[in-house]
Amino acid sequence: xxxxxxxxxxxxxxxxxxxxxxxxxxxxxxxxxxxxxxxxxxxxxxxxxxxxxxxxxxxxxxxxxxxxxxxxxxxxxxxxxxxxxxxxxxxxxxxxxxxxxxxxxxxxxxxxxxxxxxxxxxxxxxxxxxxxxxxxxxxxxxxxxxxxxxxxxxxxxxxxxxxxxxxxxxxxxxxxxxxxxxxxxxxxxxxxxxxxxxxxxxxxxxxxxxxxxxxxxxxxxxxxxxxxxxxxxxxxxxxxxxxxxxxxxxxxxxxxxxxxxxxxxx
Amino acid sequence: xxxxxxxxxxxxxxxxxxxxxxxxxxxxxxxxxxxxxxxxxxxxxxxxxxxxxxxxxxxxxxxxxxxxxxxxxxxxxxxxxxxxxxxxxxxxxxxxxxxxxxxxxxxxxxxxxxxxxxxxxxxxxxxxxxxxxxxxxxxxxxxxxxxxxxxxxxxxxxxxxxxxxxxxxxxxxxxxxxxxxxxxxxxxxxxxxxxxxxxxxxxxxxxxxxxxxxxxxxxxxxxxxxxxxxxxxxxxxxxxxxxxxxxxxxxx
Ligand SMILES: Nc1ncnc2c1ncn2[C@@H]1O[C@H](COP(=O)(O)OP(=O)(O)OP(=O)(O)O)[C@@H](O)[C@H]1O
Ligand SMILES: [Mg+2]
Numbered sequence: 106x107x108x109x110x111x112x113x114x115x116x117x118x119x120x121x122x123x124x125x126x127x128x129x130x131x132x133x134x135x136x137x138x139x140x141x142x143x144x145x146x147x148x149x150x151x152x153x154x155x156x157x158x159x160x161x162x163x164x165x166x167x168x169x170x171x172x173x174x175x176x177x178x179x180x181x182x183x184x185x186x187x188x189x190x191x192x193x194x195x196x197x198x199x200x201x202x203x204x205x206x207x208x209x210x211x212x213x214x215x216x217x218x219x220x221x222x223x224x225x226x227x228x229x230x231x232x233x234x235x236x237x238x239x240x241x242x243x244x245x246x247x248x249x250x251x252x253x254x255x256x257x258x259x260x261x262x263x264x265x266x267x268x269x270x271x272x273x274x275x276x277x278x279x280x281x282x283x284x285x286x287x288x289x290x291x292x293x294x295x296x297x298x299x300x301x302x303x304x305x306x307x308x309x310x311x312x313x314x315x316x317x318x319x320x321x322x323x324x325x326x327x328x329x330x331x332x333x334x335x336x337x338x339x340x341x342x343x344x345x346x347x348x349x350x351x352x353x354x355x356x357x358x359x360x361x362x363x364x365x366x367x368x369x370x371x
Numbered sequence: 372x373x374x375x376x377x378x379x380x381x382x383x384x385x386x387x388x389x390x391x392x393x394x395x396x397x398x399x400x401x402x403x404x405x406x407x408x409x410x411x412x413x414x415x416x417x418x419x420x421x422x423x424x425x426x427x428x429x430x431x432x433x434x435x436x437x438x439x440x441x442x443x444x445x446x447x448x449x450x451x452x453x454x455x456x457x458x459x460x461x462x463x464x465x466x467x468x469x470x471x472x473x474x475x476x477x478x479x480x481x482x483x484x485x486x487x488x489x490x491x492x493x494x495x496x497x498x499x500x501x502x503x504x505x506x507x508x509x510x511x512x513x514x515x516x517x518x519x520x521x522x523x524x525x526x527x528x529x530x531x532x533x534x535x536x537x538x539x540x541x542x543x544x545x546x547x548x549x550x551x552x553x554x555x556x557x558x559x560x561x562x563x564x565x566x567x568x569x570x571x572x573x574x575x576x577x578x579x580x581x582x583x584x585x586x587x588x589x590x591x592x593x594x595x596x597x598x599x600x601x602x603x604x605x606x607x608x609x610x611x612x613x614x615x616x617x618x619x620x621x622x623x
Contacts, residue, residue, distance in 0.1 A: 263460045264460060264462075266430055266448065266456075267454075267460045267462075269429075269430075269447070269448035269449075270428065270429075270448045270452070270453065270454045271473060271474035271477050271521075271525070272449055272450040272474065272477050272525075273477050281462075281473065281476070281477065282462070285462070285464050288464075361505075362505065362507060363463070365505070365507065365508075366507050
């Protein structure tokens with residue numbers, strides 16, 4: 106074990122353990138009525154049934170199904186945002202007139218909260234998969250687009266000079282010089298968007314779609330199953346955390362040069 | 372004429388200056404560089420040395436005048452005029468070898484072939500052993516040698532170098548001077564080299580050319596008929612240094 110890792114694990118677990126301890130204590134002493142906040146062990150039990158249950162309860166064994174439903178929407182919506190955000194961001198960042206055409210329009214749409222799009226989304230895409238994917242793609246597009254565009258605009262003149270000097274045409278200049286140099290910024294956008302995608306899938310599922318973790322969350326609320334609500338919240342936290350880790354792992358391997366050159370520079 | 376690689380005739384370059392007048396940097400410059408020659412350009416700061424190099428590289432355009440390299444009018448940047456940048460301008464996401472090969476890749480050369488050629492030029496600059504190393508982990512002097520190898524791998528008509536060793540310490544610079552002399556002998560390259568250091572100019576140059584503010588016609592020059600290796604402490608060397616210093620205005 107690396108020195109310092111033990112210490113970090115220990116310190117990092119103090120607050121979560123304290124929270125669970127306080128929660129257990131308040132359940133035992135009934136400080137908060139059990140009907141509004143179930144005991145930790147009740148939640149563990151409900152979580153177990155949600156994941157492994159084979160009975161006939163409404164949530165028994167539906168965990169994987171719910172994850173796949175939400176995850177599929179996130180994956181598709183995010184992928185659409187990634188492709189559109191990077192392609193349009195590169196074009197808007199590199200080609201001035203195209204940027205002047207697209208950028209003001211994007212800046213006009215961006216302040217509208219994604220959640221405010223829900224009614225129109227329902228009108229155009231209905232209560233279902235497409236609506237959720239649209240909402241996620243829309244919300245996740247902006248961070249990727251903006252960070253890509255800024256990254257491209259920040260590429261130094263000497264890099265484009267090298268590219269031209271080596272004989273690149275415009276496509277090769279973007280492919281071999283400008284886009285790789287912008288990857289650190291593009292990854293900032295990707296990380297923000299992945300987090301946002303999980304928020305938006307829950308919004309979509311709570312409001313319209315009839316499957317997924319967000320749907321389970323709302324459904325459990327109407328059934329008064331607070332143990333399931335907390336299980337769903339924990340599930341969302343885990344999914345968000347794991348997808349962020351995945352992005353960071355990819356980022357660290359793709360951008361090894363960036364991490365190491367920035368550490369060298371200070 | 373003999374075998375001119377670079378021909379500049381009546382090159383004019385003016386920039387609009389802040390007070391609304393014209394900053395006439397080059398006022399009809401004439402210059403020839405012969406095949407295999409190393410021409411070093413000196414001159415006071417702001418006299419237009421980089422401007423001339425940028426015009427030759429194709430990064431900038433003259434207002435009037437003709438510039439040809441190997442018989443072709445310069446229209447824009449291209450691999451026949453390889454530039455070695457002061458800040459190296461390497462690509463940190465590629466390995467050292469890939470950095471040398473990147474120009475060949477753009478040319479469409481097959482992978483095996485271009486990596487072999489890159490290795491060959493990395494060997495020439497004495498860095499064959501760090502081919503697979505991350506390029507940003509190399510020292511400044513090594514990075515500049517990678518940048519020279521990248522330029523050489525293009526097998527250009529001329530190497531254009533704008534204060535390439537300006538960011539190096541004195542010891543590294545001394546090593547680079549010896550290296551460049553050796554590389555030039557091995558590859559028979561033609562070089563246009565800009566510097567502030569008179570000693571560097573006399574050490575490297577076959578001819579030292581002095582620009583002044585608003586150079587018109589052919590600039591003043593001193594030939595350096597010294598054999599290699601050159602000894603900066605020898606009498607011949609210091610005598611030529613004296614002649615070169617006389618090309619510059621007093622305050623330099
Ligand atoms: N893009 C530009 N726009 C306006 N003026 C410029 C531009 N580039 C150069 N100049 C001006 O042209 C003149 C010559 O500049 P240049 O960079 O060629 O000088 P230099 O001889 O290379 O100087 P140094 O030795 O300091 O590098 C300067 O007065 C500079 O201000
Ligand atoms: Mg200069």
